[in-house]
Amino acid sequence: MSTNQLPISKKDSRLYMSFMYVTYISLLIGGLMGLLQTFVRSGKYTLPFGIDYYTILTVHGVILGLVFTTYFIIGFQYSLMAKTVGLSDKQRKVAWFGFIVMLVGTVMAAVTILVGEASVLYTFYAPLRAHPAFYFGLAFVIIGSWIAAFVNFRQLYVWKKAHKGEKSPLLAFMVVINMLMWFIATLGVAASVIIQFIPWSLGYAETINVLLSRTLFWYFGHPLVYFWLLPAYMAWYAIIPKIIGGKLFSDSLARLAFILLLLFSIPVGFHHQLTEPGIDPVWKFIQVVLTFMVVIPSLMTAFSIFATFEATGRRKGFSSLFGWFKKLPWKDVRFLAPFIGMVAFIPGGAGGIINASHQMNALVHNTIWITGHFHLTAATTVVLTFFGITYWLVPHLTGRRLTPKLNKLGIIQSFIWTIGMIIMSGSMHIQGLIGGPRRSAFSEYAGGAQVETWAHYQLAQAIGGSILFIGILLMFYIFIQLTFFAPRGVQEFPIAEEEDFAEKSPKILENWYLWIGITILLILFAYTIPMIDIIKHSPPGSPPFDWLIGR
Numbered sequence: 428m429s430t431n432q433l434p435i436s437k438k439d440s441r442l443y444m445s446f447m448y449v450t451y452i453s454l455l456i457g458g459l460m461g462l463l464q465t466f467v468r469s470g471k472y473t474l475p476f477g478i479d480y481y482t483i484l485t486v487h488g489v490i491l492g493l494v495f496t497t498y499f500i501i502g503f504q505y506s507l508m509a510k511t512v513g514l515s516d517k518q519r520k521v522a523w524f525g526f527i528v529m530l531v532g533t534v535m536a537a538v539t540i541l542v543g544e545a546s547v548l549y550t551f552y553a554p555l556r557a558h559p560a561f562y563f564g565l566a567f568v569i570i571g572s573w574i575a576a577f578v579n580f581r582q583l584y585v586w587k588k589a590h591k592g593e594k595s596p597l598l599a600f601m602v603v604i605n606m607l608m609w610f611i612a613t614l615g616v617a618a619s620v621i622i623q624f625i626p627w628s629l630g631y632a633e634t635i636n637v638l639l640s641r642t643l644f645w646y647f648g649h650p651l652v653y654f655w656l657l658p659a660y661m662a663w664y665a666i667i668p669k670i671i672g673g674k675l676f677s678d679s680l681a682r683l684a685f686i687l688l689l690l691f692s693i694p695v696g697f698h699h700q701l702t703e704p705g706i707d708p709v710w711k712f713i714q715v716v717l718t719f720m721v722v723i724p725s726l727m728t729a730f731s732i733f734a735t736f737e738a739t740g741r742r743k744g745f746s747s748l749f750g751w752f753k754k755l756p757w758k759d760v761r762f763l764a765p766f767i768g769m770v771a772f773i774p775g776g777a778g779g780i781i782n783a784s785h786q787m788n789a790l791v792h793n794t795i796w797i798t799g800h801f802h803l804t805a806a807t808t809v810v811l812t813f814f815g816i817t818y819w820l821v822p823h824l825t826g827r828r829l830t831p832k833l834n835k836l837g838i839i840q841s842f843i844w845t846i847g848m849i850i851m852s853g854s855m856h857i858q859g860l861i862g863g864p865r866r867s868a869f870s871e872y873a874g875g876a877q878v879e880t881w882a883h884y885q886l887a888q889a890i891g892g893s894i895l896f897i898g899i900l901l902m903f904y905i906f907i908q909l910t911f912f913a914p915r916g917v918q919e920f921p922i923a924e925e926e927d928f929a930e931k932s933p934k935i936l937e938n939w940y941l942w943i944g945i946t947i948l949l950i951l952f953a954y955t956i957p958m959i960d961i962i963k964h965s966p967p968g969s970p971p972f973d974w975l976i977g978r
């Protein structure tokens with residue numbers, strides 16, 4: 428990869444930091460809601476002022492799953508693009524516009540939820556119905572993120588025009604893949620929101636086609652989790668090697684892994700709907716097979732990271748089998764936090780494979796096992812990597828330094844997070860296996876025969892949740908320090924270089940027409956027939972396609 432790093436101007440920094448402010452305010456609010464949830468589920472606490480459990484569950488899911496992640500990712504990706512391919516004045520203006528559109532949408536959705544008019548959880552499954560402002564808010568957030576996507580596409584396009592024949596910088600390539608995936612995936616949820624939810628919530632349509640809405644949601648929902656994961660992979664492939672004093676393992680392998688993630692992350696939404704009637708089992712099976720295909724790039728990533736660690740250690744002179752492992756920079760939080768995230772992804776990924784394994788899904792679906800799964804993958808792997816990025820990105824943007832004291836606090840934060848998550852996610856997994864449901868307040872199933880057994884695990888979740896909340900407070904404190912108070916200075920923006928003897932990456936890896944073409948073909952293959960089936964066999968009075976099938 429080209430080592431030429433472009434400077435980030437003050438004006439640019441202000442834009443990227445605006446995304447970070449929303450990110451960390453969201454973390455604080457969303458984390459508090461998570462804490463309250465675990466308290467309620469423990470059965471030892473009821474919410475004051477008649478606040479509904481599902482309202483706080485919705486705030487938690489929407490604000491952490493959709494707001495915290497999206498703002499961090501877009502802000503981080505902009506900074507990667509600025510460093511590698513640059514951002515023009517015009518692009519910055521459009522980027523600000525996108526930010527404002529997103530912010531307006533976020534505020535609309537947040538207020539609607541907070542006043543109790545949209546307690547529909549982050550999946551907003553019909554027939555739960557929210558106030559129209561919630562759906563309009565979501566639509567704005569999506570449109571704002573599309574603006575960001577198109578700015579990113581334009582940034583790479585302009586760079587390519589000025590650097591004819593050169594391969595694009597790896598990180599810019601990765602950002603474009605992620606935003607392409609996001610754009611294609613959000614078309615599904617946008618269609619559902621605009622064609623189905625908004626007319627229904629405004630009262631123009633009396634009913635809603637539930638299965639169609641859920642299918643469109645999950646067409647988006649699985650790539651959504653990769654939209655969270657890919658920025659973490661960007662850091663693992665191209666930033667962590669620099670932090671540990673190594674080089675990029677393989678530019679081609681990294682690009683191929685991202686291409687495979689683009690191809691296979693979308694046509695797999697049915698693995699969230701395996702227990703749903705109305706979808707032909709053959710198509711469910713086909714999407715399960717495609718789900719196993721999307722595991723491959725993650726295995727490639729695991730291989731690549733191990734190889735980077737080992738190669739770096741051996742270059743430093745450690746010849747024993749695992750000697751290199753001891754010498755990784757354990758005291759550097761920029762490495763430690765993402766490393767713990769990587770380790771968490773080993774059981775997290777294994778859990779995903781269990782979920783995807785058709786028959787086994789019947790055991791875990793809709794149990795709190797799934798909640799345990801995504802607290803390992805999203806809330807540990809991804810979030811700890813995002814924290815790891817924050818420790819250098821924020822001071823880089825604010826012209827400050829990560830001091831040894833803040834580094835130490837970061838290490839403490841990483842351990843608090845790990846302990847809290849082991850307790851909380853571990854007990855969720857176990858409770859799920861013995862039938863504990865997800866998305867339920869404790870009071871709703873109190874009196875059932877299994878409550879006694881579940882109660883222990885729910886108490887453990889409240890303890891884990893409390894530890895995690897302490898972690899959130901500490902992280903927020905570190906963020907404030909890095910933004911406003913840390914000493915002025917220069918914090919490195921670590922981007923790994925390629926090995927001097929690295930082979931040239933094949934040109935085909937940058938053939939966008941080819942990869943976008945195959946992505947579309949795979950989506951059409953996996954979704955066309957089942958979608959026609961769903962529409963054809965939907966019950967009478969299921970808009971919006973009644974007119975189409977003559978009812």
Ligand code: HAS
Binds near residue numbers: 550653730779783801
């Ligand atoms: Fe998942 C449900 C399947 C990955 C998030 N998932 C969810 C939900 C969320 C979520 C939020 O098939 C709940 C949605 C809801 O509300 O209903 N998931 C998978 C599969 C993967 C997977 C096959 N999930 C993720 C990631 C997420 C995430 C990543 C967030 C970021 N998931 C499912 C299924 C369901 C599901 C079903 C529906 C369940 C149901 O019934 O509702 C795969 O992508 C996983 C592949 C990963 C690996 C691991 C590779 C390991 C690596 C680390 C290497 C470590 C190193 C460190 C090198 C194969 C890369 C060195 C270590 C040393 C020890 C030295």
